Amino acid sequence: MTRTRIILFALLLTTGSAGAQTYKNAKAPVPARVKDLLQRMTLEEKVGQLNTLLGWEMYEKHGDAVTVSEAFRQIETKRYIGSFWATLRADPWTKKTLETGLSPRQSAMATNALQRYMMEHSRLGIPLLLAEECPHGHMAIGTTVFPTSIGQASTWDTALIHDMASTIAAEARAQGAHIGYGPVLDLVREPRWSRVEETYGEDPYLIGQMGVAMVKGFQGTGINSGHNVISTLKHFTAYGSPEGGHNGGIALTGPRDLQMSYLPPFRAAVKAGALSVMASYNAIDGIPCSSNGYLLKDVLVKDWGFKGFTVSDLGGIPGVRSNHHVAPDLETAAALSINAGLDADLGGEAYGDALIKAVKDKRVSMTVIDSAVAHVLRLKFEMGLFEHPYVDTAAVEQIVGTAASRALARRVALESIVLLKNDNQLLPLSKSIRHLAVIGPNADNIYNQLGDYTAPQPDDKVVTVLEGIKAKINGEVTYVKGCAIRDTTTGNIDAAVAAANNADAVVLVLGGSSARDFKTSYQATGAAEVNANAVSDMESGEGYDRVSLDLMGLQNKLMESLVATGKPVILVLIEGRPLNINWAAAHVPAILNAWYPGQEGGNAIADVLFGDYNPAGRLPISIPRSVGQLPVYYNYKSASRHDYVEMDARPLYAFGYGLSYTKFTYSDLRTTVKGKNVEITYTLKNTGSVAGDEVTQLYLQDDYSSVVTPVQQLKRFRRIRLQPGEQQEIRFTLTPEDLQLLNAQMQWVVEPGSFTVMVGGASDAIQLKGSFTL
Structure with missing residues (x-):
């Protein structure tokens, strides 16, 4: 059946209810709008919403004007489209230069042209979701370029990173983007891996706090604000410590370490409201993350209450077949992934004819399809795109690449x-x-x-x-x-x-x-x-x-x-x-x-x-002395670690380390158990001759536990500016979540016993120690 005949047939099916199009009623509740739209859609239209195609060839420049391209028109006649990725991206891979790419104003014109075509030419008038890379700035011409994520983490300043993320979101949204890919929450224990720069380092707590700051900066108080974007967390999960440092290689982690080390940053970001999660390329214990129902449904949805949509990495679903060899064909790969809870296909190779065939072959139910489509449509409604699909081209230059943005980029660089x-x-x-x-x-x-x-x-x-x-x-x-x-x-x-x-x-x-x-x-x-x-x-x-x-x-x-x-x-x-x-x-x-x-x-x-x-x-x-030490990270599990024949087993510079032009001293550590919480106070003083910031760090050790736990775990930190001679009382409160472990029965519990508190300016520069007993 041709696409034209499908549309005519669908129109006949929905003629009886055409006069009561709830999905177009801005005052109707979002669930009702989603339900109404779903019942009007054909299978092909639904599957189209689950595809995020490559976007940078979808526009054409004609002098200062920008229109949809012939490539876009050809794709639109062959398949339904729900989203594009990297429409505004410019780099050698996309072959978009300063000359062939788009200025910020032209970017807004391009996204408006794409939206206008979809709103005016598609049967149901469903707007596009446009996703862009935004890890340290929107990856488009004319936007502000901030330090990469490893530098952002080096600031240990979550308020600053929140402000940076807000600026990135505003610049991307002004040009017509709706989704910002980021933050990257991969925990790194393999510095030979090529993408260390995109991460926040080796500690789950620091990564999580940076991730929360990014999510809240991207999404603000509501994604319908007109200047915020949906945050897509990357890469779910255990992607940053691949065997041998090979990008996309298998992750060597057990279920307890997965839960205690790799998943907490994602959990924190999801609890902070993140609305999108990207599955990673790697496999964990023989199961590709792109088709891992335990991660995508049990952990993400059932355990954490995730309310957004999941998306593959580019080509991740075909990789279930071509890289992992657990599917003999694309139809099987598509069925495995969507049944596991992976909603959207970045690249669109798998969730096209292969997924449609899987539904017709009864390998995927319509209930599964409708659930995935509903996750995508809900965010389009919540973002207000049906009512406001376009952006103001006249306002772009007052938002993108401003003097204030440059000043913020300088501050992030300074603190990093x-x-x-x-x-x-x-x-x-x-x-x-x-x-x-x-x-x-x-x-x-x-x-x-x-x-x-x-x-x-x-x-x-x-x-x-x-x-x-x-x-x-x-x-x-x-x-x-x-x-x-x-x-x-x-x-x-x-x-x-x-x-x-x-x-x-x-x-x-x-x-x-x-x-x-x-x-x-x-x-x-x-x-x-x-x-x-x-x-x-x-x-x-x-x-x-x-x-x-x-x-x-x-x-x-x-x-x-x-x-x-x-x-x-x-x-x-x-x-x-x-x-x-x-x-x-x-x-x-x-x-x-x-x-x-x-x-x-x-x-x-x-x-x-x-x-x-x-x-x-x-x-x-940590900065290692040799690759022969790897993995070398501060929060290793309690076990025998000793020097090698050739060198010290410790890193050259440890996690949390950094000097200043002034000196700080710590004193008067006090720990007080108050019900289920523990209050920790101490005094920090600048004893040098110049003003400066100290990043004060609180670590915890569970002295004896029913399972092996780390020798140190970062639980709190704060970046504080003090004048010469100035001192300040620092107060932290630890909650049961900070004290819990995953026991032998894989249950989160707080075990009674003694804990050691360590406070200082680095993981290996502890100035105060104390203890408390639960």
């Missing part, structure tokens, strides 16, 4: 910078320095500073480290690249050494890169294809897993040559994962870790280097 080492108070540098050498492959490279999932940028938008320093001082600044990140054929180390010899100090900017380029090839999922013969800087970002964590190319040689000059060297690391800096830790007097600091990173780094900002970033992930 971690001071790892500062021998003899080399930092801050004096602004009256006469001659400074700025050297290194990341000193003046805008894309190496931004991380993966970043759109093309005009040269004058991103402030590099070199530019930030030049704007800060009047002295002479000499720049030499020295070497590339990976390429060993283009180094000019001799020129770098000469510049160092003529300078009073050296700022050396090394690290990694997730900068995609138009010479890189990409998989259908968007992950980069690694080419061992390539000379691209890219050594991190999706698809770029590492076998070692060493600085690549000639970077170590460059660093050693500069230190040999005897001039003071400050190492600035711009990177997406913890890299091997053992030599630097032993020989370089000052080290800053800036991760990927975003468009204002150069200004922020210069502010820290010259003392206009006192750094207080703290590591959200």
Whole structure:
């Protein structure tokens, strides 16, 4: 039956009720609107709502005007469409450049054109849901680029991350987007994995608190506000610690560790109201996450009360067949996934003809289809899209990429910078320095500073480290690249050494890169294809897993040559994962870790280097000494851990670590059991000579328990600013949820016994210890 005949047949079926279209009544309750619309839809129309197709070829530019493309018209005649993904995305994979992509105003025109076509040409007038990548800014031209998630976590400032997420949401929504993919809540115990930069690190509590801040910032007090978006949590679940560091590889975790380590961040975000969850590519104990009914139905819906919709990762459902080999064909993969509770198909390959055939073959019931479709339609109604499908093109430029957004990006970058080492108070540098050498492959490279999932940028938008320093001082600044990140054929180390010899100090900017380029090839999922013969800087970002964590190319040689000059060297690391800096830790007097600091990173780094900002970033992930230690993380389970023959078993820098230009002391720890809660108080004082922030951290140990528990667990933290000599009483309250464990019967319980409280400025810098007994 042709699509035209299907529409005519459906019209005949619904003629009797056409005069009472409840779904078009804005005053009707949402459940009634969903029910009414469902009963009017054909199977094909319903399945269309479960597909999120690739969107960047759906528009055409004609000068300043934007219309729907012929590709869109062709797709619309062949299948029903419910959603698009990455319509406004621009990067080498989509082949959208500053010239071929869209300005923010044109983006609004494009989404309006797509919505208008659907509202005016489709039988039922169902608006589109448009999803966009938003992990550290909306991945579109002209938007604000914030530090990547690992840098966001280094701020330990949830209020700041909430403000950042609100800004990202407003910029995306102004252009017509409705869903922001993010936050990424993957717990990382494998830094060789390529996507560490997208995460909040190794601790469940910190990840969860950052996730909650992002969700509340994205979704605000209501998704029908006109400036908020639906938050899609990624990647559900245990995706961040793959075997061997292989992206999408299997997760080696048992059911108790899954519940106690990997799931809590998602649970916290769902409880905070997250309305969408993305299934991850990996399998857990032989079950692909894309077809895991235990995760998608039992945990997410039954246990946590999730009210939104679930979606696959790009190509995740076909991967049940092609990657995991648990389905012989696409129809089986589609049936397994939707029966397991996976509502929507990102990419649309599986939930098309294959899913329709599965329904007709009675492998999927209409009840299952209706449930999935209802989850999607409910959010379209709640967002008000049936009444307000369009955005105001005239307002976009007052919302996207504003001065206020740039200032916020600078603040997030400032708070994310971690001071790892500062021998003899080399930092801050004096602004009256006469001659400074700025050297290194990341000193003046805008894309190496931004991380993966970043759109093309005009040269004058991103402030590099070199530019930030030049704007800060009047002295002479000499720049030499020295070497590339990976390429060993283009180094000019001799020129770098000469510049160092003529300078009073050296700022050396090394690290990694997730900068995609138009010479890189990409998989259908968007992950980069690694080419061992390539000379691209890219050594991190999706698809770029590492076998070692060493600085690549000639970077170590460059660093050693500069230190040999005897001039003071400050190492600035711009990177997406913890890299091997053992030599630097032993020989370089000052080290800053800036991760990927975003468009204002150069200004922020210069502010820290010259003392206009006192750094207080703290590591959200341990920095190992060797890949031979992996996994190395602070909250390991109680067991024998001892040094290796070759080296210490401890990381080089531990979780929570970070220095300041001032000093803080802790005193007067008190613990009080009050009913089911425990109140913990202590005094924090700035004993130094300058104002600064301390990230005070409270850890807990269950001294004896019926199952093995971690030696330390972060339970509370707070970033506090104190003036010199100022002190403040810190008060935290622990609840039964903070004290519970999953016992041998897989039940959450609070066991009686003693607990040790540890307070300090890092997981390995505990200044106060106390105890209480339940």
